[in-house]
Amino acid sequence: MKVKHTIFISLLFAAVVGAPAQDRLKTHSFHFRDLDLRAGLDSLLQWYSVPLIYLEKDVAGKRVSADCSDCRFEDALTKVIEGCGLLWKMAGGQAVLQQMETKPEVPATFAGMIRDSLTGEAVVDADIALLGPEDPSKIYRWCSTNQFGFFSLRTIQPGAYVINLRRIGYRTINEAVNIQPGDAGIRDINLSPQQLMLPEITIQGRRSALTASEGISRGVYIRGTPSDQNQYLLEGTRIYNPLHFGGILSTFNGDALRDLQVIPGGVPPYYGGRIGGILDVTLRDGGGERISGSTSFGTLSSSLILEGPLFDRMSYLISGRRGYPDVLFPWYRGNDRISDLGTSEVLAKVTRHLSGNQRLSLTGYFGRDSYENQIAGIAGSQLSNSLRWGNAAVNLRWIGAASSSLFFYTSAIFTRYAFDAEHRLAGFGSGPGTILSDYMIEDIALRAHAEYFYDEYHTVQGGAELVRHRTAGRISDFSSQIAPMSLDGYSPSELSVYFQDQWRLVPSVLAELGARATSFVSREGSLSAVDPRFGLLVSPDDGLRFYSSLSAVTQFMHPYRNSGIFLFYPSIFYYPSSDNVPASTSLHASLGIEKYFDEDRYRIGVESYFRTIQKLHEFVFDTTAQATLSDALLLGEGKVYGAEVTIDKRTGRFTGSLRYSVSWASNRFSGLNGGEPFRPRFDRRHEVYATVSYSPNAQWTLGAVCFDPSGLKVRAETPSDRTNPFTNGAYAEPYDLNGGRLPGFQRLELQVMHRLSWRNLPIEAALRLLNGYGLLDPFDWELRQSSDTRLRWRATFDPLPLFPLYPEVSLNVRF
Numbered sequence: 001m002k003v004k005h006t007i008f009i010s011l012l013f014a015a016v017v018g019a020p021a022q023d024r025l026k027t028h029s030f031h032f033r034d035l036d037l038r039a040g041l042d043s044l045l046q047w048y049s050v051p052l053i054y055l056e057k058d059v060a061g062k063r064v065s066a067d068c069s070d071c072r073f074e075d076a077l078t079k080v081i082e083g084c085g086l087l088w089k090m091a092g093g094q095a096v097l098q099q100m101e102t103k104p105e106v107p108a109t110f111a112g113m114i115r116d117s118l119t120g121e122a123v124v125d126a127d128i129a130l131l132g133p134e135d136p137s138k139i140y141r142w143c144s145t146n147q148f149g150f151f152s153l154r155t156i157q158p159g160a161y162v163i164n165l166r167r168i169g170y171r172t173i174n175e176a177v178n179i180q181p182g183d184a185g186i187r188d189i190n191l192s193p194q195q196l197m198l199p200e201i202t203i204q205g206r207r208s209a210l211t212a213s214e215g216i217s218r219g220v221y222i223r224g225t226p227s228d229q230n231q232y233l234l235e236g237t238r239i240y241n242p243l244h245f246g247g248i249l250s251t252f253n254g255d256a257l258r259d260l261q262v263i264p265g266g267v268p269p270y271y272g273g274r275i276g277g278i279l280d281v282t283l284r285d286g287g288g289e290r291i292s293g294s295t296s297f298g299t300l301s302s303s304l305i306l307e308g309p310l311f312d313r314m315s316y317l318i319s320g321r322r323g324y325p326d327v328l329f330p331w332y333r334g335n336d337r338i339s340d341l342g343t344s345e346v347l348a349k350v351t352r353h354l355s356g357n358q359r360l361s362l363t364g365y366f367g368r369d370s371y372e373n374q375i376a377g378i379a380g381s382q383l384s385n386s387l388r389w390g391n392a393a394v395n396l397r398w399i400g401a402a403s404s405s406l407f408f409y410t411s412a413i414f415t416r417y418a419f420d421a422e423h424r425l426a427g428f429g430s431g432p433g434t435i436l437s438d439y440m441i442e443d444i445a446l447r448a449h450a451e452y453f454y455d456e457y458h459t460v461q462g463g464a465e466l467v468r469h470r471t472a473g474r475i476s477d478f479s480s481q482i483a484p485m486s487l488d489g490y491s492p493s494e495l496s497v498y499f500q501d502q503w504r505l506v507p508s509v510l511a512e513l514g515a516r517a518t519s520f521v522s523r524e525g526s527l528s529a530v531d532p533r534f535g536l537l538v539s540p541d542d543g544l545r546f547y548s549s550l551s552a553v554t555q556f557m558h559p560y561r562n563s564g565i566f567l568f569y570p571s572i573f574y575y576p577s578s579d580n581v582p583a584s585t586s587l588h589a590s591l592g593i594e595k596y597f598d599e600d601r602y603r604i605g606v607e608s609y610f611r612t613i614q615k616l617h618e619f620v621f622d623t624t625a626q627a628t629l630s631d632a633l634l635l636g637e638g639k640v641y642g643a644e645v646t647i648d649k650r651t652g653r654f655t656g657s658l659r660y661s662v663s664w665a666s667n668r669f670s671g672l673n674g675g676e677p678f679r680p681r682f683d684r685r686h687e688v689y690a691t692v693s694y695s696p697n698a699q700w701t702l703g704a705v706c707f708d709p710s711g712l713k714v715r716a717e718t719p720s721d722r723t724n725p726f727t728n729g730a731y732a733e734p735y736d737l738n739g740g741r742l743p744g745f746q747r748l749e750l751q752v753m754h755r756l757s758w759r760n761l762p763i764e765a766a767l768r769l770l771n772g773y774g775l776l777d778p779f780d781w782e783l784r785q786s787s788d789t790r791l792r793w794r795a796t797f798d799p800l801p802l803f804p805l806y807p808e809v810s811l812n813v814r815f
Helices: 002-016 037-048 073-081
Strands: 026-036 065-069 086-091 096-097 108-118 127-130 141-142 150-156 161-164 174-181 184-190 231-233 257-263 278-283 292-298 300-311 312-323 337-355 361-377 382-403 406-426 434-453 458-475 491-504 511-524 525-541 544-553 556-559 573-576 583-596 602-619 633-649 654-669 686-694 699-707 747-758 761-772 779-783 792-796 804-815
Touching: 026 073, 037 065, 037 073, 065 073, 073 086, 108 174, 141 150, 150 434, 161 231, 161 556, 361 779, 382 779, 406 525, 434 573, 458 573, 602 654
Parallel strands: 108 184, 231 278
Antiparallel strands: 026 065, 086 096, 108 150, 127 141, 127 161, 161 174, 257 278, 292 300, 292 804, 300 312, 312 337, 337 361, 361 382, 382 406, 406 434, 434 458, 458 491, 491 511, 511 525, 525 544, 544 583, 556 573, 583 602, 602 633, 633 654, 654 686, 686 699, 699 747, 747 761, 761 804, 779 792
16 A cells, blocks of 8 residues: 555656656756655656655655766666665666665674783683774673683674773783674784783782692682692692692792682582682793793792793793702701601693694693601600602693684593601500501593583583592501501592583673583492582673672592691592492582772772581591591581682782681581581681782882781690590590691791893892791691500691791792
8 A cells, every 4th residue: 555655646746747758868956965865756756757666664764965966867866865775777667766685794703812922822811892883982792711812702793893802911902893794713812911010929929829828738728618628720630739838839830820710619510529619720831932941049949940942833831840948947846856848840831833723732740749757755765757749640632713613622631649658666665667658549531621602692611521530558547546548449430521501691791500410430339410500790880790609519539638647747648439438519609799990900809608518528536446437437517608808909019919708617517516516627717818019110029928817726625535535525526636726827928029130131039038837847746655556646736926037038030
């Protein structure tokens, strides 16, 4: 009906005006400015007397601006409808207007790899935002790079945009880009480092990776969870026990590291197996332009790093370090006792850059620690202890982007952890003169991971991991003070598959939904679990984030640090789950907010959390001395909840961080404390951690670290009869022959660093002042005469004063 009506009006108009016959050769001049299209067409009809046929919907609401000088009909009509999405053709002496048929533009993918312009290393967690095209002040799409520097934005409408790239420590990029239809290429984007005065001695800094000084020989505490419950990963390889005794040396040489991720809660599905936090360390690939490196000499340790090209498209990085804190600072606690400590570490990585954005890397790690002491007792009794522990690992990994929307990596991994303990006794009458304990665990693992950027709303991650564990060893009752333990012959297999969907509900809300399923199979039994994971991120604006998470984790391999020497020194061992040793499970929930100010220079974060643990393991003293590990096992539950407040000054001449945390932790076992809850052995109620760094100029940097956790009260009651600990039923936690929990301690460190140049070689000279923790052995040993081997020694914690401060001098030369 509308077509007939339009035709009728056009013909009726021609008849009423009495126009002469068509004269398409006649010329006219006109000047239209913001004229209604329908009015312009009516003018052409009046001038040229050519009927026009069109649909009302094709011309409604359209405006036209056109100029024409002495134009014939064809030229005039073409100019009038130009830009209106219309075509015309002559049919039976009439001009028929039709809507232009347009093919939908093929969406594009904007993907790339972001690297450091100087080193070529991947830039992790860089923010990418496409601005425009309608309003350049608004963010059209955004994302962040993954742990390998890759990003992908799918289903982008072709057009002109402004790309905004930024990362703390790099210069922000704002560049115009023109995205073509169907574009699916992977861009190589370089970010230029920005000269920032970053703190050298805070755990947030890259150079001080995984400092172990937050706990005497116990590494990093994460939300009330001891370090042995955390998972340590180097290039995706599980390192079972990388901690150094004392805490004065970082776990890995920070100069060899590219990135460190600390995940206290909200564990993604591609991590699993530990009920604590995650610490994931990535090494640098090494410079591919020329051979370079650095060497450091100090009173506590020395190190050497070399990197450079190896062959065509191939680079290497090798780092070695030797620690000797007992050389300048003998660990005296009196003239009759000396302790010796040494540590060595080698890191190596060879990277081959394949075609496109793919690369193949081979990573190796070797670390070894030793501790020795001598104790003299009454009546001529003597004890010499020699403890050694270490890790070795090799990882072959293939990383790359198969397309602009698919990223992957695969790994073949071997890792090994072992320790041995030798106790030499004299003056105890009958009994062995030398008592040995040893342990080893080896893993062979295959892992495959993929990330598929499906569209603008969904990014899917998935993968699988197969691990073959093998353990061997025998723990003496003298070492454990519970019972002899045999771990020979355990070879369980662990298969895990995981899936996660990152679902962008709206531009400012991102949800993560996933799960990890694990099957643990051995001759001693088969177990399985499915652990759901959930996360939610809300970003109302560029500087404000609300986040929450809920994650379940099942632990099948358990660390033993419950009694004996394992309470005090990092020589822990691991035992597997079985039909008689259930797996432990945890559920962690968190809710937080963080706010960035002044172009991300300042950050304030507040986070609350709650964690509950089921089938928590504890062990009790057995009077028969013939019990197995499972015989002494008690199952219980634990929970911890609390909050953290963090304030960071991230850039500038003055930088620093202040963190305060408060938590409440409790454990409960039916066979302990009458079934009532009690505070666990290493509970911490309050913690204050502060770091500051000030650089008045490019040559000098001043820094300080202060750590003050609340003290833990040593139990008021101890057994009156040491030969029968169960005669006292008032114990508030599992029996500890050493008489108490570790109390709180304070750490203070001051540092002065001076930068200079000698023969064009950059040199850094540093002076650190440390209090006694990590330098002096805080454990007092006591020997006793007893027919029970387990009761012949006792060690207690002797708190060290905050002062005096001991000096450490080091010199670092880069070449």
